[in-house]
Each structure stands twice: as structure tokens, then as C-alpha cells.
Amino acid sequence: MNNELEVLPENIPKRMQIIQAAYKLFTENGFYATGVDLIMRQAGVSKRTMYVYFPTKNDLIVAVLELYRSNYEQSLNGLLTSSDLNNREKILAIFDDARNWFGDDQHHGCLAVNAMGEFAGKDSAIETACRIFKTWELGVFRELVKDIPVDAPDELAFKLLLLLEGMGAVAHVMGQPCPIDIAQMVNDLIDSHRSANLTDGGGI
């Protein structure tokens, strides 16, 4: 009786269904600890289909890491493009967003860091996916820093990455958000790269 034209709740292609189910499970339970049987059940897909799209579990892990990056990219786009913030304010917005995010009970640490912990030295495709993620993050900061008049912009971008990374890891292990004024710290960091002989870009 339920074969009247169902309005498919979401016509996400199977491949995406699988990746999203796996993303959730890997994030919450880790990679090794999550079996493919559970993934396929959560995705509502047969095991046969899973292995058509992903010949090995590790291939699926790589795809999940790509989704992780893409999700964060979209989230940042939503956070930054619509507003009329200058680049310093955008950087501050990223950290403020991360602070809230990391304070959530649902925070499970950076997926790329976790993946590296489980697969470093064991699967080079996964290692590469992790590096791509961090390289991309660094690139985001580089782009933002580029238009702020500072000395050694690339080094500043790297320092910002260090800080973001530290926040995520510490919050995950300690189980609580940063008890410090991150905005102040980021501002100090940026200011420490502004020597006296730089023309002031209007308080940027």
C-alpha cells in the first residue's frame, strides 16, 4: 500500500548517504571501532552497494575526510561571506565560532587529527587526506592575513593555525572550552606582527 509514489525524503545519491552515515559514526566512535556493518545499516544500504562505491573501508575514510573539509569550508563561507567584516574581524569570527563549537559536548576533536592518530604510517591515502585538510586550513588563514599589513604574513597564518589546533585538542581532552580570552590572544598575535614602519591600514 505504501508504493504510491513516495516523495523520497531526500534523493541523495547512495554514495553520499554512505559517506554521511560513516562521517557521523567515525566522528562519534572512531575509525577502527566502527564496523562496516553498522555503517551500511545506518546508511540504509546493502553491503554490496557499499563495496561498489568504496572497494575498501579505507577508501570510505578518505571520502569522509574530504566531506569533513568540505563541510567546514561551507560553514566558513556562511560565516564570512555574508558579513561586511574586515579580515581581522573575520579571523576573530573564525576563532569565536570555533570556541563555541569546541565547547559543545558533541565536539570530538579534529577528525583529521584523530584519523592521523589511527592511520599514521599505515595508509598513505588517509595520511594525504589529513594533510590536505590542514593545508587547506592554513590556506584559509593565509588568504585572510594577506590583506592585513603585517610582517611575515605566512608565519602569522601558521601561528593562527597552531592556536586553532591547540584549542581543538585541549578542549577535546579537557572536556571544556577555553577559559581564556581568545579574541584578545588573536589580536595580540596579529599586533605582534605589525612593526612600527608599516603604514597603518586604518586599524585593520
Added chain:
Amino acid sequence: MNNELEVLPENIPKRMQIIQAAYKLFTENGFYATGVDLIMRQAGVSKRTMYVYFPTKNDLIVAVLELYRSNYEQSLNGLLTSSDLNNREKILAIFDDARNWFGDDQHHGCLAVNAMGEFAGKDSAIETACRIFKTWELGVFRELVKDIPVDAPDELAFKLLLLLEGMGAVAHVMGQPCPIDIAQMVNDLIDSHRSANLTDGGGI
């Protein structure tokens, strides 16, 4: 013929043998990915004995995390107690040491962070062991910062922890040491906590 009184290479009690073998394997291959059979073989101990000392694998993981902390504590003692550095210099020494350490191919990220990635929400004893490690690290910085005349010393200590953590994670994922001047960054961080009305402690 080889049953003449062997000079036992090291008479480390069995328990310690097991923990040390497990430490090495967990560090290099991850926790889930390391089976107890391999641990027992590397430790040169029967499985029976292993399960006498550690009723479950997770009990062994907790013990390994304690050894990890203890090892780092001893390493820091060797680094700091013998020398006549002031506290700022000691902090710089910690970061310099870490920078070298993280640049090594043998660096596998912080074991507590890796453990948290695999066992968060699944084993509270392991979670606790991870938190103890980070809390101890924070305590080290708190002690060192205490004698430097700064504003908000506890916040400064936390910032130092963030930075150390970030260095470790980024180096692990990127597979290369920090390309920035860490000493400069640490000095800037400390200086940013020294307001004008603090009496100068002699350049500490």
C-alpha cells in the same frame, strides 16, 4: 647449554615489561589496531600473565597513559632541574625540546590526544587518564609562570598549553616541524601579560 646463570638483561618486573611493550606498540600503531597477542609477544610474556596484571586491554591502556605522563615528567626534570635557567628560559627550553621532538619522524602525536580520539565517550577510565595528563601539563606551566611577574598567570599558562598542543598536532598531521620562530612567539606571549605597572623582575 645456555642454562648457565644468565645475567638477566634487565629484571624489570613483568608488569613493567608489558606496559613498556604496549607503550611502544600503541604509540606506533594506535590502540584498537594493536592486538593483545602482539603486545604479549613483544613483551616476552604469556597471555595468561598479561591478564593477571591487566584484566582487560583497556586497563593496560590506562597504565600506558600513566607511563607516558611519567616519562615526560622525567624528561622535563632532566631538562630543567640541572640547569640554572630562570623560569622564562625554562619555558623556552620546554618548547625548544618539543620542537625537536615533534620534528622527528618518530613523533606520533600526543598519546593522550590519540587515545581520546579512539575512546572518548566509550571508556571513562581512559578519558580520565587523558585528562590527568593534560591537567598535569597545565600544572607544569602554572608552576613555571607563577614566579614570573605577569598579569593573569593562570591564563598565560593555559595559552602556553594551547601552543604546545597545537605544535604537536600540526607537526603530526603535516609531517614537518613548525616553520616559525617558536621562541619568539613564546616570548611575545609572556610579554603580552606584562603590564606597565608590574615591577620588572630583572628581565625575567
Added chain:
DNA sequence: GCTCAAGTAAACAAATCTGTTTACCCATTT
């Protein structure tokens, strides 16, 4: 010399893991 604690080696249990294979279903297209 006997006893006892501590350990070894290996078989075993029961579950779980990734990955394969078989048989079937069903909607679309030609």
C-alpha cells in the same frame, strides 16, 4: 626434599571484522 607461587605455551571459545558471493527484485528504457 617438598611445597607453592609465578610463569609458559597452547588450545579453545565466542564474537566480530572486512570483504565476497549468490539469488533475487524492480523500475526504466528500448
Added chain:
DNA sequence: AAATGGGTAAACAGATTTGTTTACTTGAGC
């Protein structure tokens, strides 16, 4: 109406997992 592509469900294979148990060894102290 037949063929085909994409999917399901479930059995299966074979390796591996944690943990238990059994039978034996060995060394030290009384």
C-alpha cells in the same frame, strides 16, 4: 515484452579479536 542497471538481503569465507582455560615448568624458601 524483454533486457538491463542498480539495488536488496543474506549466507558465507577466512582472518582476527579479546579473553579463558588447561596442563606443564621452574625456581626459591622452609
